[in-house]
Amino acid sequence: xxxxxxxxxxxxxxxxxxxxxxxxxxxxxxxxxxxxxxxxxxxxxxxxxxxxxxxxxxxxxxxxxxxxxxxxxxxxxxxxxxxxxxxxxxxxxxxxxxxxxxxxxxxxxxxxxxxxxxxxxxxxxxxxxxxxxxxxxxxxxxxxxxxxxxxxxxxxxxxxxxxxxxxxxxxxxxxxxxxxxxxxxxxxxxx
Numbered sequence: 394x395x396x397x398x399x400x401x402x403x404x405x406x407x408x409x410x411x412x413x414x415x416x417x418x419x420x421x422x423x424x425x426x427x428x429x430x431x432x433x434x435x436x437x438x439x440x441x442x443x444x445x446x447x448x449x450x451x452x453x454x455x456x457x458x459x460x461x462x463x464x465x466x467x468x469x470x471x472x473x474x475x476x477x478x479x480x481x482x483x484x485x486x487x488x489x490x491x492x493x494x495x496x497x498x499x500x501x502x503x504x505x506x507x508x509x510x511x512x513x514x515x516x517x518x519x520x521x522x523x524x525x526x527x528x529x530x531x532x533x534x535x536x537x538x539x540x541x542x543x544x545x546x547x548x549x550x551x552x553x554x555x556x557x558x559x560x561x562x563x564x565x566x567x568x569x570x571x572x573x574x575x576x577x578x579x580x581x582x583x584x
Contacts, residue, residue: 413481413537416550418563420532423522426557427511433556435515443510447503447570448496454568455500457486457493464489504570517546518553525569532557 420426431437441460448455454469464486486492511522521533534553536546565572 415535417533435513438512445506448500
């Protein structure tokens with residue numbers, strides 16, 4: 394009997410594939426943003442300290458996020474993170490120090506971002522108020538789903554953008570690491 398390889402498009406393999414719509418912006422007043430979100434009925438999920446290590450992977454973005462509860466590795470295809478929407482894959486990591494060392498040895502480190510994050514949830518939108526070391530304060534609005542046709546939260550993101558009065562001038566493309574790479578000497582100011 395011939396041995397068949399499992400089709401990677403099966404449900405089990407698709408579990409880690411997510412589609413997202415994201416808006417990221419400079420936050421001029423995090424206390425105001427938090428107040429508006431709570432008035433709108435957002436669920437406050439608390440603070441978390443995060444350390445994100447980006448690796449110099451050709452053809453995409455590989456990020457290891459280390460935080461108190463659990464760590465994860467995420468992969469975005471080239472250009473998708475900057476576009477504000479696209480697909481990504483994640484995997485839980487039980488030994489982030491060892492994984493960081495192995496990936497740094499193989500690919501090299503592109504940048505490291507340290508931040509304090511206040512997480513909220515409003516309907517299907519993840520709202521993040523970030524204080525990024527050396528870069529400033531930001532707000533992001535993100536909706537994820539297992540299938541791109543199920544991303545119905547675009548209207549919610551637009552509505553929150555209006556409620557928070559986020560202007561076009563505040564909008565950012567790409568990741569915090571992209572911002573880091575734009576600074577002199579490839580490091581965040583004040584570091």
